[in-house]
Amino acid sequence: MLLIGRPHGALAGRVAMPGDKSISHRCLMFAGLAAGESRIEGLLEGEDVLATASAMRALGCAVERDASGVWSVHGRGVGGLAEPAQVLDMGNAGTGARLLLGILAGHGFASFVTGDASLRSRPMRRVIEPLAAMGAAFTARSGDRLPLAVRGRDDLLALEHISPVASAQVKSAILLAGLHAAGRTVVTEPLASRDHTERMLRDMGAELTSQTLSDGRVRVTLEGQPELRARRFTVAGDPSSAAFVLVAAALRADPEVVVEGISVNPLRSGLLTTLLEMGARIEVRHEREVAGEPVADIHVRAAPLQGADVPAGRAPSMIDEYPVLAVAAAFARGTTRMRGLGELRVKESDRLQLMAEGLAACGVTVAIDGDDLIVEGGRRTVAATVDAHLDHRIAMSFLVLGGLGDAPVRVGGAEAIRTSFPAFVDVMNGLGATIAGDA
Numbered sequence: 102m103l104l105i106g107r108p109h110g111a112l113a114g115r116v117a118m119p120g121d122k123s124i125s126h127r128c129l130m131f132a133g134l135a136a137g138e139s140r141i142e143g144l145l146e147g148e149d150v151l152a153t154a155s156a157m158r159a160l161g162c163a164v165e166r167d168a169s170g171v172w173s174v175h176g177r178g179v180g181g182l183a184e185p186a187q188v189l190d191m192g193n194a195g196t197g198a199r200l201l202l203g204i205l206a207g208h209g210f211a212s213f214v215t216g217d218a219s220l221r222s223r224p225m226r227r228v229i230e231p232l233a234a235m236g237a238a239f240t241a242r243s244g245d246r247l248p249l250a251v252r253g254r255d256d257l258l259a260l261e262h263i264s265p266v267a268s269a270q271v272k273s274a275i276l277l278a279g280l281h282a283a284g285r286t287v288v289t290e291p292l293a294s295r296d297h298t299e300r301m302l303r304d305m306g307a308e309l310t311s312q313t314l315s316d317g318r319v320r321v322t323l324e325g326q327p328e329l330r331a332r333r334f335t336v337a338g339d340p341s342s343a344a345f346v347l348v349a350a351a352l353r354a355d356p357e358v359v360v361e362g363i364s365v366n367p368l369r370s371g372l373l374t375t376l377l378e379m380g381a382r383i384e385v386r387h388e389r390e391v392a393g394e395p396v397a398d399i400h401v402r403a404a405p406l407q408g409a410d411v412p413a414g415r416a417p418s419m420i421d422e423y424p425v426l427a428v429a430a431a432f433a434r435g436t437t438r439m440r441g442l443g444e445l446r447v448k449e450s451d452r453l454q455l456m457a458e459g460l461a462a463c464g465v466t467v468a469i470d471g472d473d474l475i476v477e478g479g480r481r482t483v484a485a486t487v488d489a490h491l492d493h494r495i496a497m498s499f500l501v502l503g504g505l506g507d508a509p510v511r512v513g514g515a516e517a518i519r520t521s522f523p524a525f526v527d528v529m530n531g532l533g534a535t536i537a538g539d540a
């Protein structure tokens with residue numbers, strides 16, 4: 102599918118965001134490991150999360166959606182899932198695949214996991230290695246990639262793992278396996294990554310503590326084999342989806358764009374911090390808590406932006422937001438340097454490379470220096486065509502660029518947007534953007 106982002110004028114209005122993708126995957130999976138029926142309000146109904154719902158069904162959980170959009174999951178208890186009779190196809194979802202591997206590791210049956218071409222190219226060693234150390238066996242395609250076979254164990258061993266990367270997917274996969282192991286599983290990461298797994302498991306009755314060490318590393322400790330309580334979950338709005346609206350609004354909102362009810366978890370808020378440093382007129386109002394997650398409404402008015410030097414240490418708190426931050430940087434005065442983006446190379450696409458290529462095609466001066474992305478802002482953009490390469494965030498970023506720039510941007514493979522933000526075009530156009538198909 103081809104979509105075209107054409108230059109637009111002022112944006113205004115109030116919008117709600119779809120449910121957070123990270124939290125939505127976790128609700129479905131964790132509810133499947135609880136005893137009894139959980140209910141989930143505000144679940145993201147994007148393709149990634151629907152793939153997780155299908156996987157949980159294949160593992161023996163009844164997963165249903167009622168007419169009002171509330172989902173229910175009948176959990177089977179920790180270690181209680183059933184051997185699936187089919188290959189588990191996780192689609193485009195790295196979170197879905199990696200967290201599921203942690204769960205499968207703790208079940209004494211065989212299962213087979215695959216995904217789309219993007220997911221099949223992504224590294225799985227980072228989860229396979231620790232899970233194998235806990236006793237699960239994996240047979241993967243070369244380079245430790247999907248499709249792979251898992252033979253889990255009912256008597257998994259607890260693990261102390263020091264992760265070389267700040268990755269919530271790695272941390273969560275090990276903690277989920279740790280639920281099934283007798284004793285204490287400990288994961289230490291170099292910087293804090295998003296903590297939805299910790300918040301939710303604790304809330305469901307797991308004994309879990311998190312400690313920041315004197316050198317800044319974070320250590321999470323989980324006591325194995327808890328009984329998880331079924332729950333009513335309410336999913337906060339997705340700050341990573343809101344990012345596209347926030348960047349467009351930071352440059353064009355007049356009088357104001359309000360994004361309601363998004364998570365402002367500090368471990369997800371790096372984009373807000375960065376936009377404020379760049380001079381954006383953003384106010385965080387009506388802070389509240391929704392099912393253990395801090396949530397707020399974000400009010401945005403247009404303002405001129407300046408380039409910024411974004412430190413590497415901020416990357417975990419805005420890892421999915423760099424593509425659209427690079428778009429903001431293209432319209433800011435001066436240079437923006439985004440440091441320490443090595444992890445962007447192993448996302449749904451090589452985002453570092455694709456952003457650099459796509460921005461250059463749009464007339465933006467851009468360079469990659471090691472793991473840093475450097476964008477010179479303020480030049481006129483030109484008409485261009487970019488391909489999403491099965492990456493929803495690449496697609497949405499370039500549609501936003503087309504709207505803010507001087508010439509249309511055509512985005513091929515834009516159906517990837519359905520994985521995380523099916524209503525993206527309607528939401529943006531409802532505020533005044535002009536994204537359309539190839540008529």
Ligand code: S3P
Pocket residue numbers: 122123124196267268269270271273294295420421444
């Ligand atoms: C996610 C963690 C991040 C992020 C991904 C969602 C999660 O990946 O990029 O979109 O839900 O745990 P890493 O943990 O690999 O950095």
